[in-house]
Amino acid sequence: xxxxxxxxxxxxxxxxxxxxxxxxxxxxxxxxxxxxxxxxxxxxxxxxxxxxxxxxxxxxxxxxxxxxxxxxxxxxxxxxxxxxxxxxxxxxxxxxxxxxxxxxxxxxxxxxxxxxxxxxxxxxxxxxxxxxxxxxxxxxxxxxxxxxxxxxxxxxxxxxxxxxxxxxxxxxxxxxxxxxxxxxxxxxxxxxxxxxxxxxxxxxxxxxxxxxxxxxxxxxxxxxxxxxxxxxxxxxxxxxxxxxxxxxxxxxxxxxxxxxxxxxxxxxxxxxxxxxxxxxxxxxxxxxxxxxxxxxxxxxxxxxxxxxxxxxxxxxxxxxxxxxxxxxxxxxxxxx
Numbered sequence: 340x341x342x343x344x345x346x347x348x349x350x351x352x353x354x355x356x357x358x359x360x361x362x363x364x365x366x367x368x369x370x371x372x373x374x375x376x377x378x379x380x381x382x383x384x385x386x387x388x389x390x391x392x393x394x395x396x397x398x399x400x401x402x403x404x405x406x407x408x409x410x411x412x413x414x415x416x417x418x419x420x421x422x423x424x425x426x427x428x429x430x431x432x433x434x435x436x437x438x439x440x441x442x443x444x445x446x447x448x449x450x451x452x453x454x455x456x457x458x459x460x461x462x463x464x465x466x467x468x469x470x471x472x473x474x475x476x477x478x479x480x481x482x483x484x485x486x487x488x489x490x491x492x493x494x495x496x497x498x499x500x501x502x503x504x505x506x507x508x509x510x511x512x513x514x515x516x517x518x519x520x521x522x523x524x525x526x527x528x529x530x531x532x533x534x535x536x537x538x539x540x541x542x543x544x545x546x547x548x549x550x551x552x553x554x555x556x557x558x559x560x561x562x563x564x565x566x567x568x569x570x571x572x573x574x575x576x577x578x579x580x581x582x583x584x585x586x587x588x589x590x591x592x593x594x595x596x597x598x599x600x601x602x603x604x605x606x607x608x609x610x611x612x613x614x615x616x617x618x619x620x621x622x623x624x625x626x627x628x629x630x631x632x633x634x635x636x637x638x639x640x641x642x643x644x645x646x647x648x649x650x651x652x653x654x655x656x657x658x659x660x661x662x663x664x665x666x667x668x669x670x671x672x673x674x675x
Contacts, residue, residue, distance in 0.1 A: 340417070343372060344379040344481035349387050349400040355554045355563075355627065356533030356543040358634070359597040360487055362410040364525060368485065373417040379479055379657070380407055380420045385429065385471060389464035404646045406556065409637040414649055421653035423475065428661035432474035433467070435668060439504050440470050440496070449492055473497035478661040480513035485525040488532050489542065491518045508671040533594060536570040539586035556635075560628035567591070567624035578613040588616065595623045598630040 345365050347357060369378040382400050404420060414420065423429050445451065448469055455461040469492075476484050476497045484494055494515060501512035516524070535541045537552040547553060554563045572587040580603075582589045592610065596603040610619055669675040 340375065340377050341483070342377045342379060342479050342481040343368065343483040343485070344381070344476060344479055345485055346381040346383045346386075346423070346475065347403055349382045349384055349396060349403050352399070352545060353403065353406060353556050354533075354543055354545055355556065355594070355598075355631075358406070358410065358556055359594070360533055361485075362406055363597075365485060366407060366410040366412040368525065369418055370411065370413050373415055376417065376483075377479075378418045379481065380404075380412070380418065380653075381423055381475065381657070382421070383423045383472075383475065385423045386468060389462060389468060401643055401646045404649065405638055405641045408641050408645075409634055419653040419656045420646075420649045421657040422650060425650070425654045426478075426657045426661050428478055428658070428665040429471065429474050432478055432661075432665055432668060433471040435672060436470050436473055436477075436500050436504070437467065439500050439507075440473075444496060444499070445469065448496070450489065469493040469496045470500070473500050476515060477501055477512045478664050479657075480664065482513060482516050483521060483524050484515050485521055494518055494521065504671075511667055511671050533597075534586060534590040536566055536590075539571060539590045554627065554631075556631070558631065560632045563627050563631050564624040567594075567627055568620050570620065572616045572620075576614055578610045578616070578619055580607040588619070591619055591623045595619075595626055598623075598626045 345361065347353065347361065353362075365380070369380070372378065382403065384396060384400060387396060400422065407420070408414075412418070445466055450468070451461075451466055454465050472490075472493050473496060476494075477500075484497075486494055495518065498514050498517070501514045505512055505514070515521070533543045535543050535547060535552045536554070537549055541547075543553045545553060545555070551566050551569050554566050558566070570587060570591060572591075573585050575585055575588075578588055578592075579585055580589050580592050592606050593603060595601070596606040599606075613619060666675060
């Protein structure tokens, strides 16, 4: 069976960009394809420690798995949920792949440049993050790794490392399909990227200090409404979907489409030519509030014990598959 793989960092809370852009789509994909695919949902806790950890990582890990379940994920024998740090093969394969990757290609990673901007020093984990991500993918022969557009460059690196390794040592790794094929498989026209509500030129980020720039999944529906109503728009005076000329308005249209499950073109058609931005904001605010209320109600019904049981089963599976692939790699390079 082919493998679909995805993961979310667990060192802080998540916002609606994660929910609308990844969680709901991956839950739907898993439910749709788990009869024909192995579906791996993993918590990349090793990735999380590249930045400061607030001491609540274990609490955050359990909560974020609950988010998947509340988003509609229905676990079964082909859906596996595990913690990255509980599968040691991830770390060892990362080292082996480091000996295949080059400084030049890691220096070109956009996220590394962004995270290092304005800093006098950057920890090596931030620099090496994409190689560990490649190990996460290649250990499980994952062909499909649906990610946001900000991760496309890392996915291409994983493809390059797999091809380079295979050229040198033989056909050891399954090469993930291209980003274009990933997007087509996920059923989206392009990578979903919810924008910052105050600065729609940038993506919504949980690390942005301005509270009104993002809607967290822990926000009350009423607080979410207020944030939508204060969102930055423009002075054009007409609703039109144009991410370049009108990113704020376009972002609201995307949020409305995703939060209601309506095709974007239908939402755009409905609001085309509207001159009152306030009406659009009110509609989006109501849609987001309804979505959050429904999500939070489902979240309360999921226990910690349910998550821990899923980890136990998932990590048994993940260690078996990962160790088999790691041994194949070790033999290829002469370590076994």
